[in-house]
Amino acid sequence: MGLSSVEDLFAHLPEELRLNRTLDIPPGKSEYEIIDYFRELAGQNANGYASFLGAGVYRHYRPVVIDPLVTRGEFLTSYTPYQAEISQGILTAIFEFQTMVCQLTGMEVANASMYDGSTAVPEAAMMAVRITKRDKVLVATSLHPEYREVLDTYSRHQEMPVETIAYDAESGRIDLNELEAELSDRVAAVIVQSPNFFGIVEQTREAAELAHRHGALLVVIFTEAVSLGLLEPAHEADIVAGELQSFAHPPSYGGPFVGVLATKQRYIRQVPGRLVGQTVDEDGNRAFCLTLATREQHIRREKATSNICTNQALVALMATVYMTVFGKEGLRELAEQNLAKAHYLAGEIQKRGGKLAFSGPFFNEFVVRPSRVSAGQVNERAMEDKIVGGLDLSRFYPELAGSMLVCATEMNRREEMDRFAEKFAALTT
Amino acid sequence: MKVRPHITQNEPLIFEHSSPGKKGYQLPPLDVPPVDPVSALGSGAVRREIPGFPEVSEVEIIRHFTRLSTWNYAIDLGLYPLGSCTMKYNPRVNEYVARLEGLAMAHPYQPESLSQGAIRVQAQLEEYLGEITGMDAVTLQPAAGAHGELTGILVVRAYLESQGDPRRTVLIPDSAHGTNPATAAIAGYQVREVKSNDQGMIDLAELEREVDETVAGLMVTNPNTVGIFENEIAKVAELLHSRGALLYMDGANMNALAGIARPGDFGVDVMHLNLHKTFSTPHGGGGPGAGPVAVKSHLEPFLPTPRILEREGHLSYDYEREQSIGRVRAYCGNFGVLIRALSYILAHGGEGLRNATADAVLNANYIRKGIEADYHLPYPAPSMHECVFSDDTQARRGVKTGEIAKRLIDYGFHPYTVSFPLIIHGALMIEPTETESKGELDLFIEAMRSIAREVEDDPELVKSAPHSTRTKRVNEVLAARRPVVRWEPGEGE
Numbered sequence: 015m016g017l018s019s020v021e022d023l024f025a026h027l028p029e030e031l032r033l034n035r036t037l038d039i040p041p042g043k044s045e046y047e048i049i050d051y052f053r054e055l056a057g058q059n060a061n062g063y064a065s066f067l068g069a070g071v072y073r074h075y076r077p078v079v080i081d082p083l084v085t086r087g088e089f090l091t092s093y094t095p096y097q098a099e100i101s102q103g104i105l106t107a108i109f110e111f112q113t114m115v116c117q118l119t120g121m122e123v124a125n126a127s128m129y130d131g132s133t134a135v136p137e138a139a140m141m142a143v144r145i146t147k148r149d150k151v152l153v154a155t156s157l158h159p160e161y162r163e164v165l166d167t168y169s170r171h172q173e174m175p176v177e178t179i180a181y182d183a184e185s186g187r188i189d190l191n192e193l194e195a196e197l198s199d200r201v202a203a204v205i206v207q208s209p210n211f212f213g214i215v216e217q218t219r220e221a222a223e224l225a226h227r228h229g230a231l232l233v234v235i236f237t238e239a240v241s242l243g244l245l246e247p248a249h250e251a252d253i254v255a256g257e258l259q260s261f262a263h264p265p266s267y268g269g270p271f272v273g274v275l276a277t278k279q280r281y282i283r284q285v286p287g288r289l290v291g292q293t294v295d296e297d298g299n300r301a302f303c304l305t306l307a308t309r310e311q312h313i314r315r316e317k318a319t320s321n322i323c324t325n326q327a328l329v330a331l332m333a334t335v336y337m338t339v340f341g342k343e344g345l346r347e348l349a350e351q352n353l354a355k356a357h358y359l360a361g362e363i364q365k366r367g368g369k370l371a372f373s374g375p376f377f378n379e380f381v382v383r384p385s386r387v388s389a390g391q392v393n394e395r396a397m398e399d400k401i402v403g404g405l406d407l408s409r410f411y412p413e414l415a416g417s418m419l420v421c422a423t424e425m426n427r428r429e430e431m432d433r434f435a436e437k438f439a440a441l442t443t
Numbered sequence: 444m445k446v447r448p449h450i451t452q453n454e455p456l457i458f459e460h461s462s463p464g465k466k467g468y469q470l471p472p473l474d475v476p477p478v479d480p481v482s483a484l485g486s487g488a489v490r491r492e493i494p495g496f497p498e499v500s501e502v503e504i505i506r507h508f509t510r511l512s513t514w515n516y517a518i519d520l521g522l523y524p525l526g527s528c529t530m531k532y533n534p535r536v537n538e539y540v541a542r543l544e545g546l547a548m549a550h551p552y553q554p555e556s557l558s559q560g561a562i563r564v565q566a567q568l569e570e571y572l573g574e575i576t577g578m579d580a581v582t583l584q585p586a587a588g589a590h591g592e593l594t595g596i597l598v599v600r601a602y603l604e605s606q607g608d609p610r611r612t613v614l615i616p617d618s619a620h621g622t623n624p625a626t627a628a629i630a631g632y633q634v635r636e637v638k639s640n641d642q643g644m645i646d647l648a649e650l651e652r653e654v655d656e657t658v659a660g661l662m663v664t665n666p667n668t669v670g671i672f673e674n675e676i677a678k679v680a681e682l683l684h685s686r687g688a689l690l691y692m693d694g695a696n697m698n699a700l701a702g703i704a705r706p707g708d709f710g711v712d713v714m715h716l717n718l719h720k721t722f723s724t725p726h727g728g729g730g731p732g733a734g735p736v737a738v739k740s741h742l743e744p745f746l747p748t749p750r751i752l753e754r755e756g757h758l759s760y761d762y763e764r765e766q767s768i769g770r771v772r773a774y775c776g777n778f779g780v781l782i783r784a785l786s787y788i789l790a791h792g793g794e795g796l797r798n799a800t801a802d803a804v805l806n807a808n809y810i811r812k813g814i815e816a817d818y819h820l821p822y823p824a825p826s827m828h829e830c831v832f833s834d835d836t837q838a839r840r841g842v843k844t845g846e847i848a849k850r851l852i853d854y855g856f857h858p859y860t861v862s863f864p865l866i867i868h869g870a871l872m873i874e875p876t877e878t879e880s881k882g883e884l885d886l887f888i889e890a891m892r893s894i895a896r897e898v899e900d901d902p903e904l905v906k907s908a909p910h911s912t913r914t915k916r917v918n919e920v921l922a923a924r925r926p927v928v929r930w931e932p933g934e935g936e
C-alpha cells in the first residue's frame with residue numbers, strides 16, 4: 015500500500031489535533047480477568063434477596079429456551095434489516111412481534127418496537143398532536159413518575175403544554191371529574207396508565223368517552239405486560255403504548271427494555287419508528303421488508319415523524335419467543351398466578367395491620383401503609399432478612415409518604431411472602 | 444470461492460403452526476389460594492382470551508426460530524461492510540458478563556447500598572468514555588444514537604437559554620445522517636443545511652457566512668460521512684465559539700479516532716457515542732443500542748438527572764439538579780449494553796483501543812486501494828475508517844449502486860451502505876472495521892472487482908441480482924402501497 019508504518023495512515027491529521035500519548039486506561043485484560051472483574055461488581059449488588067419491587071420493572075421467570083435462540087449469531091450480530099433478501103429471519107420475527115402486540119393490546123397495527131415504555135409516551139403524545147392538529151396533553155399523575163419526567167423533557171420545546179390530572183384519593187384511579195373539567199378543544203391526548211403506577215386497573219372506558227367527546231385521543235400506557243394475559247385490552251384507546259420488559263428481559267438495572275406502540279389502522283402513517291410489512295418476492299413467495307420509510311428520518315430528515323433510527327429488535331425478539339412459549343393458555347395462567355400471589359400477600363399484610371391505600375381493583379401491585387411500624391422499619395427489617403421490600407413512595411408522591419408500592423409475581427414463593435408480611439407486625443420486645 | 448449453496452428449510456409463521464391445546468410452557472403449581480379474576484377485577488375488566496395468540500410445543504418453537512435465523516446474514520457469517528454502521532465482531536464474553544445474576548437481576552429501585560456494583564459499572568464507563576473523548580462529563584441515559592443526539596441538542600438549548608437566548612437555528616452539513624435534522628426539529632430548532640466543499644468537507648468560508656446570532660450550533664460528524672477527517676475542525680470550533688454558538692459532534696464514526704485524536708481536544712462542546720458501533724455491543728437486528736453523551740464542563744449542569752456522586756468510595760445518585768434538562772429515559776439507560784461496552788474497553792486497554800482504530804483505518808484503506816481502479820472515488824482525500832465510492836463508472840453501463848450491492852450478496856457478503864451520503868450520487872460506502880482478516884478483505888476486493896467486470900461483460904446479470912438467495916428481490920413498492928403489518932387468520936402463504 016506504499017506505507018512504511020501504520021502511523022502513516024494518520025499523517026494527514028494536523029499534528030496539534032493528534033493525541034500523542036496512550037489513553038489512560040489500564041492494559042487490556044484477558045477473558046478470565048474480565049469475568050472476574052464483573053463477578054466482583056455483581057457481588058456488590060443484592061444477591062440472594064427475595065424482592066417485592068415492581069414499579070415498572072418486573073421479575074418474571076425466563077424459560078430456558080429463550081437465550082439459546084436470541085444469542086444465535088444470525089440474530090445477535092445482524093444489522094437493521096435494510097437488505098430484505100438476506101434478512102428474512104429477523105423481518106419475519108418482527109412481523110410476528112407486531113402481530114402479537116396487536117393481539118395483546120386489541121389494536122390494529124403495531125410498530126417494530128420503541129426504545130422503552132418511557133420514551134414511547136412522548137412519541138405517542140407527539141403522534142396525537144400530529145393527528146388532531148391540537149397542542150395540549152393531559153396526563154394522569156398515576157402514570158409512572160419517571161415516564162412523566164421523560165414526557166416533560168420532550169414536550170418543553172415542542173410547544174406542547176402538559177397538564178396533570180390527579181388521582182382520586184379513595185380509589186387510586188384517575189379523577190374523572192378533573193379530567194372532564196380540563197378537557198377542551200386544545201387537548202390532543204389524554205394519557206392514562208393501566209394498571210396504573212399504583213397497580214390499579216384504570217377506568218379507560220370512561221376516560222375514552224370523555225376524551226372522544228372533546229375530540230381528543232386516548233393514549234393508554236402499560237408497564238406490566240403480564241396483566242394483558244387477564245385484562246380486557248383498551249379497545250377504546252386510540253394509541254396503546256408501553257413496556258414489554260416483563261416478557262423475557264431480566265430487570266437488568268433498568269434496561270435495555272422494549273417499548274411498543276400500537277394504534278388504529280387509520281393512523282399508520284403517523285406511527286414513529288420502524289414498521290415491517292408483508293409483500294412478495296420476484297418468485298411470488300411471501301416476504302417481508304421494512305416499509306412506509308417515508309415517515310422516517312433517513313428520508314424525511316427534519317420533517318420525519320420521529321428521530322428514531324434504532325429500535326430494540328433483539329429484545330423484541332426475546333419478547334416474541336416468550337409470548338410464543340407461554341402462548342394463549344400460558345399467559346393467562348401466568349397472569350392468574352400473579353393476581354393470586356399479590357392478593358395473598360396483600361391479605362397477609364393486612365392481617366398485620368397494613369392498610370391498602372386505595373380501594374380500586376389491583377393486579378400484581380398495591381400501595382400499602384403499615385400501621386404498627388413505619389414503612390422504613392418494614393424495609394429495614396426485611397433487609398436484615400435478605401428481602402428487598404416495597405418502593406417507598408415519598409420520593410415520587412410526597413402525599414403518600416409512609417406508604418409503599420409492593421409487587422408480587424410468580425417468582426415470589428409463599429414462604430418469602432409470609433416472611434415479608436411478618437415485617438409489618440408490631441415489634442415484640 | 445467464498446460460497447456454495449445449501450438447503451434452507453421453509454417455515455410458516457408461528458401462528459400457522461398453532462393448534463388448540465399445544466403447550467410450550469410449564470409453571471409450578473400455585474402455592475397460594477387461587478383468586479377469581481372476575482371477582483377481583485370486575486367482569487368487564489377480564490378478557491376471555493387473547494384471540495390468535497400462538498399455541499405451540501417447545502420443539503416447534505426451537506425449530507421455528509432456528510429456521511428463521513438461518514435466513515439472516517450476520518457478522519458471525521462474514522464481513523458486513525455497512526458504512527457508518529461499524530459492524531465489528533461482538534465478543535461473546537460481553538454477553539456472558541451481562542448475564543451474571545447480580546447484574547442481570549438488579550432492580551433499578553433496589554437500595555443504593557445494594558446497588559454499588561451496578562453504579563460502579565456506570566461510573567467506570569463514564570470515566571473511560573471521558574478519557575477516550577477528551578470530554579469532562581458523560582451521561583449514559585440515552586438509549587440509542589439518535590436519542591443521544593436529542594439529549595445533546597437539548598443540553599445545548601438549555602445552556603444557551605441560561606445565557607439568555609436559546610437561538611433559533613441549528614446548522615447541519617449536507618453530508619449528515621438523517622437523524623441530525625430530525626433531532627434538531629424535535630428540540631425545537633429550525634434546520635439550515637450547509638453545503639460541503641469540493642473535497643467533501645465543511646466549507647469554512649460558507650460557514651463564516653452562515654453563522655450569525657440566530658445559530659445555536661453546528662452538528663458535525665468527524666470523520667465525516669465520506670470517511671474524511673475534517674482537518675479544519677479546530678477553526679470551525681473557534682468560529683462557532685466566537686459567535687456564541689456550540690459545536691456538536693455526531694460520534695457515529697468514533698471508530699476512526701479512539702486513541703488517535705479526541706474531540707475534546709479539537710473544540711467539540713458536546714457529542715454522543717454509539718456503543719453499538721465503536722464499542723462492539725451487538726446490533727441485534729436493529730437494537731438495542733446506547734447513546735451516551737459527553738460534554739465539556741460548562742455543559743455538565745444541564746445533563747439529564749440523576750448524576751452519579753462518589754463520596755469516600757460510596758456511590759449514590761444526585762437528583763437535585765436545577766439546571767438539568769430532566770430525564771430522557773426512565774431508570775439509568777440501557778444498562779445491559781453499558782456492561783458490554785465496559786467489557787470491551789477493559790479487554791482492549793488504552794493501547795488496544797488505539798491498535799483497533801489503526802487496524803480499522805488500515806483495513807478501509809486496503810479496500811480502497813484494492814478497488815480504486817474499478818470504481819470511481821469522488822473525493823481523493825485520505826480515508827479514515829471507511830471509503831466512499833460512487834457508481835459513476837458502472838452507471839454508464841446502466842448499473843446502479845443498489846444493484847451492485849445486491850450482486851455482492853451472491854458473492855457471500857452483506858452489501859455496503861447504499862446511496863448515502865446524499866452528497867455523492869450513487870454512493871458505495873464501505874466500512875470493513877478492524878476485526879476482518881486480510882483473507883476476508885481479499886475475498887471482498889475480489890468480489891467487487893469481479894462485479895465490475897460483470898458490469899462490463901453482462902450488466903443484466905448484475906441488474907437482476909441476487910440470484911442465489913432463498914428470497915428473491917423483494918417488492919418493496921407493493922409493501923408500501925398496501926401496508927400489511929400484521930398476520931390475520933385465514934391468510935395463507
